[in-house]
Amino acid sequence: MPMTVKFSFAGSVLCYQKRGIWTFVFPTDEVHPLNFSDDGGYTYSELRQEKMNREIAVSVDNPVMAHPNPHDSFPEILNMSSDEMHGTTGKKSNLMIKPKKIPGRELIIMTVPTGFTGPTTETDDNYWIEQVYPPLAYRPLNRKVAKQVTLIVELNQGRGLELSFRDTPSIPIGTYDFHDDTHVDLIFNNDCGGECKQHDDFSHYYDWVEDQVKIEGRPRQFNAGKDPHTYLKDGAELVSPYGNCDPAGSEPPPEP
Secondary structure, rough: OEEEEEEEEEOOEEEEEHHHOOEEEEEEEEOOOOOEEEOOEEEEEEEOOOEEEEEEEEEOOOOOOOOEEEEOHHHHHHEOOOOOOOOOOOOOOEEEEOOOOOOOOOOEEEOOOOOOOOOEEEEOOOOOOOEEEEOOOOOOOOOOOOOEEEEEEOOOOOOOOOEOOOOOOOOOOOOEEOOOEEEEEEEEEEEEOOOOOOOOOOHHHHEEEOOOEOOOEEEEEEEEEEEEEEEEEEEEEEEEEEOOOOOEEEOOOOEE
């Protein structure tokens, strides 16, 4: 029987499938440190390294599925390339990969060569979208979106699965040897818990992508989230306009 590895992603993460590979981009800062843990009790907290963008490579030996495949649940992820937001030109996304260096923030990019998206956990249906530039009033989305995304990777007998930073490949983040008919949970949490006080978390996605459509020389930008955002701190329920750390996707993927 295959070994099953489930990746769970929560908080600020942009995900898309491109050229046969899953890509997950985590904008990080002091309140979005990207915490990693597994169901074996191991925690490698705060994958973020200050003032340094990093790449995580996931090595998968002998996967059941040779190529990635979106599940029926993938449309539940808020799609930045939908007509409700940046849209497409022809069959290509209007989003363009254009990394930016923002003081106090870094990017962690993880690539996974296989797997299919699994069921998602959804927000309430009070989600909204706002065009920030040029400014337009926010409007309700009138549907639920994913607040957590899962990726399922199945492996046949072999060396299993390993995660490592590309700049330090000899020091794995996690190594998971193959064991017949076993299940492993890997959890990546980039949620700030409402601690982002300067600006809305959604704006961090533009550290990685930019709209190719320019208006008076500036690219369009959007914001999205729950209204109002409610979170728990020290047992008390608090409300904040920030802390809308929910995953986003891009289908079709950003160019080039």
